[in-house]
Amino acid sequence: MKITAQEVAHVAALARLELDPEMTEKLTGQLNEILDAMDKLNELDTSSVPSTNHALELTGAMRPDRVSGGMDHDQALANAPDSDGQSLVVPKVI
Amino acid sequence: MASAYHDLTLAQARELLDQGEVTSRELTQAMLERIEAVDGQVRAYLTVTPELALDMAEAADELLAQGQGGPLTGIPGGIKDVLCTQGVTTTCGSKILENFVPPYDAFLVKQLKEAGMVLLGKHNMDEFAMGSSTENSGFFTTRNPWDLDAIPGGSSGGSAASVAAGTCYFAVGTDTGGSIRQPASHCGVVGFKPTYGRVSRFGLVAFASSLDQAGPFTRTVADAAAVLQVIAGHDPSDSTSAPRKVPDYTAALNQGVQGLKLGVPQEFFATGIEPEVEAAVNKAIAELATQGAEIIEISLPHTEYALPVYYIIAPAEASSNLARYDGVKYGLSLRAENADLMDMYLTTRSQGFGDEVIRRIMLGTYALSAGYYEAYYGKAGQVRTLIKQDFLDAFNQVDAIVGPVAPTPAFDIGQRVDDPLQMYMSDICTLSTNLAGLPGMSLPCGFSGGRPVGLQIIAPHFAEETMLAIGHAYQQATDFHWQRPEI
Structure with missing residues (x-):
């Protein structure tokens, strides 16, 4: 077994997810099945293979900062669950 | 008309x-x-x-x-x-x-x-x-x-x-x-x-x-x-x-x-393909040959590794991208009375996302987490290089x-x-x-x-x-x- 129910609960906490016991159990089974299928990659010796994080090597995407038009407060806050018109409002942190 | x-x-x-x-x-x-x-x-x-x-x-x-x-x-x-x-x-x-x-x-x-x-x-x-x-x-x-x-x-x-x-x-x-x-x-x-x-x-x-x-x-x-x-x-x-x-x-x-x-990659026909699908695709390839294309059998030897590579890389990137759905800036926000910020994150994300999205966030978070990063995300990135190289090699032979x-x-x-x-x-x-x-x-x-x-x-x-x-x-x-x- 690759991942225990306890580890699933730990990963859920890292991902800011709350799982009920039934979901934890179901996911533990499914994740183990998927991770077992991933073992296939260990058939390959990749000790001297570089990693690809992007398929195309693009360069020159950087440019100097410049001021351009942006959204005003009303637009930026239009989808906010709660705001005071200037800032987003969230529940207490501590 | x-x-x-x-x-x-x-x-x-x-x-x-x-x-x-x-x-x-x-x-x-x-x-x-x-x-x-x-x-x-x-x-x-x-x-x-x-x-x-x-x-x-x-x-x-x-x-x-x-x-x-x-x-x-x-x-x-x-x-x-x-x-x-x-x-x-x-x-x-x-x-x-x-x-x-x-x-x-x-x-x-x-x-x-x-x-x-x-x-x-x-x-x-x-x-x-x-x-x-x-x-x-x-x-x-x-x-x-x-x-x-x-x-x-x-x-x-x-x-x-x-x-x-x-x-x-x-x-x-x-x-x-x-x-x-x-x-x-x-x-x-x-x-x-x-x-x-x-x-x-x-x-x-x-x-x-x-x-x-x-x-x-x-x-x-x-x-x-x-x-x-x-x-x-x-x-x-x-x-x-x-x-x-x-x-x-x-x-x-x-x-x-x-x-x-x-090029016709033999690996694409090896994966439980249904006979009628295979027949239709072969007939289409034959039509292209009739029109003057040269058909060459090729190999993309790492095809069978694409599935595990993809299901590490895509969920890993998704787990990071989907961190933005936190109930703060836009979208669903579930805020119970007296709940703190963490409660809001947990409730909003757990109730807002469906099962497959939760499964992939979990898979991606696991693959990127301390102790597993090299074995999963690191390895997948290396095998991705091999998969890409298969195609580059094939395109030396075919258009x-x-x-x-x-x-x-x-x-x-x-x-x-x-x-x-x-x-x-x-x-x-x-x-x-x-x-x-x-x-x-x-x-x-x-x-x-x-x-x-x-x-x-x-x-x-x-x-x-x-x-x-x-x-x-x-x-x-x-x-x-x-x-x-x-x-």
Whole structure:
């Protein structure tokens, strides 16, 4: 077994997810099945293979900062669950 | 013209508009009536925008009356609900974005509007584009117009089904592991995934940033070229957008296949392919040979590793991208009385995301977590190099690759919902293209048990013209793209 129910609960906490016991159990089974299928990659010796994080090597995407038009407060806050018109409002942190 | 407006191709509709035989308003009204008539069964649309569409159509008619306008002026189309449309709800098929109204247009939506499109609405999809059937949509499952018991494919299932059902002349979807090509194949339409970086991702709600790419759905290859012409191009707002000139795609259509070398990867036929699918694809390849293409058997030896590589890299990127849904800035926010910030995060995300999205966030978080990063994400990145190298080696020998899109035709609704690994197998022939950043296309080439089968064409980076030439040559000699489902 690759991942225990306890580890699933730990990963859920890292991902800011709350799982009920039934979901934890179901996911533990499914994740183990998927991770077992991933073992296939260990058939390959990749000790001297570089990693690809992007398929195309693009360069020159950087440019100097410049001021351009942006959204005003009303637009930026239009989808906010709660705001005071200037800032987003969230529940207490501590 | 004898056929109904909804049976036309984009080019045919363009011709009628240009000749003044129909107005955009009439065409748009006819498409809205078509949606009214059949979308209750197909359910391709999450949102229909009739008033906006008619306004856009009237503006288009004014331009056309003055002899002005762009390539899409007055043409009604639909957009996958993962692409931001200013003022029109964009849900990504998720409850967590059920009421999200974007304050801006995606770059490609802006391009389409500048080219004159009429927006009919937003197409259904698997939640956050994670799935192969639309069964993961947070709202409902789209049905396949050829057989209402079958899935339309996914994740851009609404877009493919809509083009097949004649409820738009074109659609724009996205493809992260096959999400344009597989539903196009299952619905008997053309689906075109350009090279990574060819079309801007600005305003495309991110799933896996190193793999996502938007592209058109149409009935013909020529129509796909026309839409690609509009959405391709450099966008300074997307740092992965390619600063390259956009060629004349329509001019590429008539190049023919004479003298082209086409590689057939044996690995694409080894993965539990259904005999009728294999027969249809082989017949299509034989047709291309008849027209003068040289068919060469090739090998992409690391194909079998694409599935595990993809299901590490895509969830890893997704787990990071989807961290933004926290109930603070937009979207669902569940705040119980006296709850603190952490409670809000946990409740909002757990109730807002569907099961598949939670599964992939969990998988991705695990693969990136301390102690497992090298074994999973690190290893997957290295094997991705090998998969890409397979293609580069193949393209030293051949101009393009041809084969199946999916090993089976559309499966029944409900058949694979409880078996994620089996569901993931739907994309076995398409995943490697995204990992290598290559362009790929699906076009209709037959049927298996009454359900459409697609031929896949894959070309080197930025060789979209070669794909269009091959696809158009095939459609000149065959009539699968003229067949319509009985709906």
